[in-house]
Amino acid sequence: MSMHPLLVELGTEELPVKALPGLAQALFDGVIAGLEKRGIAVERGDAKPLSTPRRLAVLLPGVAAEQPEQRSEVLGPYLNIALDADGQPTKALAGFAAKAGIDWTALERTSDAKGERFVHRAVTAGAQTAALLPEILREAIAAMPIPKPMRWGDHDYGFARPVHWLVLLFGNAVVPVQLFGVQADRVSRGHRFLHDAPVALDQPGDYVAALEAAQVLVDPDARRARIVAEVEQAARQAGGSARISDDNLEQVVNLVEWPSAVLCHFEPAFLAVPQEALIETMESNQKFFPVLDDGGKLTEHFIGIANIVSRDVAEVAKGYERVIRPRFADAKFFFDEDLKQGLVAMGEGLASVTYQARLGSIADKVQRVAALAEAIAPLVGVDAAQARRAAELSKNDLQSRMVNEFPELQGIAGRHYAKAAGEPGEIALAIDEAYQPRFAGDDIALSPLGKVLAIAERLDTLAGGFAAGLKPTGNKDPFALRRNALGLARTVIESGFDVDVRGLLDQALDAVAFAKNRQKEKQAETAAATARASGADANAVPNVGGTTLAELHEIFDFILDRLRGYYADKGVPATHFNAVAALFSVAAEAAPTGSAAVSVGAA
Template sequence: MAKDFLLEIGTEEIPARFINPALKQFKELAEKAFEEHRLKYEEIKTYGTPRRLVLYVKQLDEQQAELTKEAKGPAKKVAFDEEGNPTKAAMGFARSQGVNVEDLVVKTVGRVEYMYAIVKEEGHPTEKVLADLAPQLISGLRFPKPMRWGNLDYRFARPIHWVVALFGADVVPFTVANLASNRFTYGHRFLSDGPLKVNDAVHYFEVMSEGYVMVDGEERRRVIWQQVQDLAGSVGGRVEFDEELLDEITNIVEYPTALMGSFAEHYLNMPSEVIITPMREHQRYFPVLDADGKLLPRFIAVRNGTEKHLDIVTAGNEKVLAARLADAEFFYKEDLKVSLSDKVDELKKVVWLEELGTMYEKVQRIAKLADSLAVKLGVDQEQRDKLARAAYLAKADLVTNMVYEFPELQGIMGREYALKNGEDSEVARAIYEHYLPRYAGDDLPAGITGQLLSLADKLDSIVGCFAIGIQPTGSQDPYALRRQALGITYILLDADLPLSLREMISLAYSGYQDKEKLKLNAGEVVKEVQEFFKQRIKGVFSERGFSYDTIDAVLEAGFDVIADTWNRGRALSEFRRRPAFDDLLTAFNRVNNLAKKSPGGTVDEKLLQEQPEKELYRAYVNFKNNMVLYMKNKDYVAVFNEIALLLEPINKFFEQIMVMVDDEQVRNNRLALLYNLAEKMKSIADFSKVVA
């Protein structure tokens, strides 16, 4: 027989961002525990609302599965004497396993016969196992910021107020956080009165529905999104899908009802981001757009309740948003009274990092670094002037009223204020773009001005932090250096910028020469930051479809110019699809293995005696000469084509030439040939890293 098992942990309101990870963890813990305890079931599901985390197991067997264990004992010749009588070793082993000597069985391992005890352990009633297991599952959940409450030495996301544990219709008895499990739950905080009795696990969802709780988060999500779309469509508008906001709203309500409110049209004179930010970030509202993507004076909110008195709730939300927008409008108008360029001096009062100085000093460094990168790319003077202006203004919006109130608008307000101040449109766009990308999947800077400014800003942060000993460790990355390194990698790749990573790091470090509290010198920073980038590059290349060994091969050949490394990886991936690639890989490995025995040096053509080694040498020289031109033109496909031509002379060499001859000069000369050939091939990709 099988019955459903319900475990509900009732709490005070859990932060929305805790819920989905907790439910995933809850399910994984249960699956692992049930497997270890031999409990068979049909399906495990987890559900959550702000006030409860629920584990629901369908068709859980009423009894643990029987456990059969084999215990290996002494060898047969040790366990029994010549007459076949059990020795002390056999009797001691049988006693330790709880079986009779005559129940021991013989099994052959290799060529030796051993005694084995077959021990069968009957399964316990599931209800008894659950009584021990359930409190372990609850205490096993981990949260970013757990709480303690009262005088208890117990931690959870938020204080636990009740625990429901039912196996079928029976309460599974246990105690957790001084609370005894029972069959009484609670519905919606305001729409349901008093405890609700759950007679049987299968009736739990029915009881919750009557208590105005939509337990299934996926169902709440679907209902919310459908309501939002319907309301937007009712005024000829639409709502862009916002997964993060939808997930958050789903996990802050138990019984969702969407509502539409409005705000005064004159607020639309402000940039749309100024309106959307307080809506989304502070009030968790969905902005409504027209068919052309322009903001309408409408918003959609989701209340935690029914449609009763919805007009009052709507009016309350409108009042709150109106106050927010009035503040934003005031800040906006006040900020426009002073030009962005006049605010730059205020950055002298803003400390970026104590050891690295003020934000004003950072602006000076990134301006210089960005210009140095522009020179390396051959950017013309007119463009460099725009870059210098954008760098000068890049951080000025940090001291505006608007960004002080809404930090999410940094860069956005810089762009808007720059345009209002009559700055060049490319300068204004670069001010915004230098923060890009802000998160995974975000847009990248589109113009060269924004690209260089973004690179300079991020490099300055990474190099400065490494120089003072602030490197990301484990999950700790307070200054988002990993994200910034990924941003640099994406920009260099997508814009195909031929910039040297080593040179960029060195240039960035030179901006800190006047700082006295640096812990690492230039060489140390270059080495550590390069390794830091190597890990990010691996991740990006893998994410974009390269196999792990292709990545290892091209990175081993060098990754100083990231865009070139990517192009070499693409060429290698294509090259690997050739039918003859496996043969070529075998040939390379033979060359490379013998090359390791070489003392190095150049090849003495006079010592080449046999025709096959002369042909291989000519093939090597041709390859080396052609490679110079192809590498200069970044034609990596052509380089690999040249490598393919080496297969025949390499094979002929190994078929007809003895490398390790007695004549030391001849031997070393042949090894030198193989060494130089291997090194030249590895300069585009280390084939020894490739798995056939």
């Protein structure tokens, strides 16, 4: 079988950073699926999606030159219908043979449960792959996930970004096709600034090396490796180590074609601002890499990634420093102003901020969490007064200027403001740790007080979410109840706490039911006043009952369900988990509220 390499390259304007990996993978998968659907053999080797901000490419080392023989089988009429009493063809058989293009005597016969019938079997030569590639490419592009296609010129077609060139090489031959108004060719393009000239390709195997010579690394893995190596080297030059988060690295990889690290610095005075705010600014807003000292503290150095190799690196560094300075100045202003106001004063406005329409304000939530924390604390050897104090301060930073600008710093900002206000270190730390785990794979809170607050916070969120009818459906989970359920269970289990989660849920649901009733009363008062003004029946006011046992069991089972994946990741067989979960479910039905028989921590 003759095999040839295949290259597809779509050259575009700068593609959306976060969408780029998905687009590249979709094109790669679509081309391979189109080939395989048509029976065309593909040798993938170590092939993978190739992409830069200005191109999407598929490079396959071996694709069959043609389809295999195409065998077809078309069933015809049964003999009792196909032949008359004299054994001559009826109109049914004659029509079938004419459609097949052969004499009826050349038809074969086959049998099934209903009897013997005529069949037309044919073998035809497979089509040439080159002739099928245009259709395959069109199908692959049509299946790509582009939620908002861009249109350009007066054309009626669209793509993620305008397409400027197209390469379609099969072996050393160009496959003729026109897409997006562009005719396929063997000419790619190099770096926009460093190699502004056409790059002619003799055959697909030249692609990666030819583009590298034109100062474009088409392999994202190659760009990633270069970025990491240069960033680490620059950080060592500054006497520290680089903070390279996966998310920041991936975005930078998809922003550049020819990465070059540039070491920069900022005024040490900005280090008075919580380093989390500075790091957030550098990573989220500017895609820079912070430099830390041996103790993990932020230094006055950071590293930017240029998309060019400049003859004047110092000037590039000055540009990056100019960009970061006003953002740091803003962060310092927010921090200083928040310190003047103080953490306690920030909480005064929480009563006017709605947490959820049926559950009251954030201040109402804080009081519910405080009561839960106070109840949990003595069960695990934590001071109840400290637990209440930490809970009462835990949401105050939501009113701060810092969190308003950097929402990711909620809890973190509160820790700094609590320290500045003279609160005990345990309380300050707990305000931050209450949010842990913040994401999948994150650590749970470390301090006992932080664990108590994290548990109380999630109990109230789960109880409130279910009571307010905000249960997750499909991929919709507005209150992140799945994440909160797993975070609650993980904190209890990994802390070794033997607490009655069902009993605590019951308490949380009672508090939420009270909050719902209070909100209903407020709404009823408003409705009654409106009714009186309109002359309607002012006594026709709806009411809401308290918590039900069904709600309690539903949330508890929801938590257990989140643990399935958790224990599966730890290698626990599903049969073992199901057996224990069944015991819990039986206990939940039979045991009285408060029974330790349904303690998640005991699992």
